[in-house]
Amino acid sequence: MAYKSLLTIAGPDAGTRMAVDASATLALAMDAHLETLALGIDRSQLGYAYVGTGAVIMQVAMERAAEEAAAREKELRAALDAQGQDLRWSLDSAVCQLGALGELVGARARYSDLVVLPQPYGDGQGAEGEAVLEAALFDGSAPVLVLPESGLASAWPKRIVLAWNQGREAMVAARRALPFLKRAEQVVITVVDPSAYGPERSDPGGSLCQLLVRHGVRAEVSVLARTLPRVSDVLARQCQDIGAGMLVMGAYGHSRFREAILGGATRNMLESAEVPVFMAH
Known part of the structure; x- marks a missing residue:
């Protein structure tokens, strides 16, 4: 693609x-x-x-x-x-x-x-x-x-954070972003506070990492605790910590109405993003 x-x-x-x-x-x-x-x-x-x-x-x-x-x-x-x-x-x-x-x-x-x-x-x-x-x-x-307001630093970012929550939207975003992911030197699949009862409870992000590696992506998994009030804050800090030039995430896991009224990871990230955000639904 x-x-x-x-x-x-x-x-x-x-x-x-x-x-x-x-x-x-x-x-x-x-x-x-x-x-x-x-x-x-x-x-x-x-x-x-x-x-x-x-x-x-x-x-x-x-x-x-x-x-x-x-x-x-x-x-x-x-x-x-x-x-x-x-x-x-x-x-x-x-x-x-x-x-x-x-x-x-x-x-x-x-x-x-x-x-x-x-x-x-x-x-x-x-x-x-x-x-x-x-x-x-x-x-x-x-x-x-x-x-973001700063624009695009590079057409092919060297480091990318891929937000992963096992959801359909996140999977669609990962597939759609493959041209960027394959050109990056480092792709960090970031899982924030994974469920202890989900299908990936023993290896959060492992199956996605395997899929991407088979496509030639230099991927690794990072599992993070929710140490900040919002998931978007944890993802933003992760981007800063590794010097990421792009964040890939699924858009609107909840209804858009709920996102607009109560807030959500999509809206919160777009309001404060300092790097380009690749989104798909």
């Missing part, structure tokens, strides 16, 4: 130039094509409008969304032109209502090997960033590489 079709999406949130730079670095290293999409989003809530004003509000909102898409397209084109002539890329723009964002992004992500997006939380980020990320993961069934 190789990543030959990459996608990055520019919405109203911050991080467009950084995402393009990182996507271009990856595309050149992987000999891949980079597709880019400029989004304009209609956020109008017609249910709260006075009777008879809906058509006017919709027209104004769509005009603003079209202007937004045009501005993002201009920004994307400038960032792409700055990458040099070796990069193969395409640029498109689209306008949609907020409720249709999942369908639009999902249709584009479905035909991409990897979607590259900026961190959806933090300064300058709105609700659209999270919606785009979830649309790529769930509607597009695509793996997503989420970039």
Whole structure:
């Protein structure tokens, strides 16, 4: 497996130039094509409008969304032109209502090997960033590489932390991340506070390590106690301790609603990640 079709999406949130730079670095290293999409989003809530004003509000909102898409397209084109002539890329723009964002992004992500997006939380980020990320993961069934504010240090990180909890999402992420894992010098399968009654109780992470080694991955297992309040904190410290350039993890083991209201490893990690996070569901 190789990543030959990459996608990055520019919405109203911050991080467009950084995402393009990182996507271009990856595309050149992987000999891949980079597709880019400029989004304009209609956020109008017609249910709260006075009777008879809906058509006017919709027209104004769509005009603003079209202007937004045009501005993002201009920004994307400038960032792409700055990458040099070796990069193969395409640029498109689209306008949609907020409720249709999942369908639009999902249709584009479905035909991409990897979607590259900026961190959806933090300064300058709105609700659209999270919606785009979830649309790529769930509607597009695509793996997503989420970039921290610092961007991408290397197309092929030398050390990678692979979060493992025996779950389906973690297994999907491990398989989808194989191109990165096979190029790394060290992959640390990190199991945090494993269950004493699970199927892997005698050898947590051992079966996954065996699978990856057979693929040529330089993998090892690290079993850690939950010495910090959140699993995401333990994983972040593990990344720091080994100098990891990427974290691979399954996305949303719980429902997205529960993650949003109560918090969870996925949301917590994305809020504070200092390294690129490779996610799949």
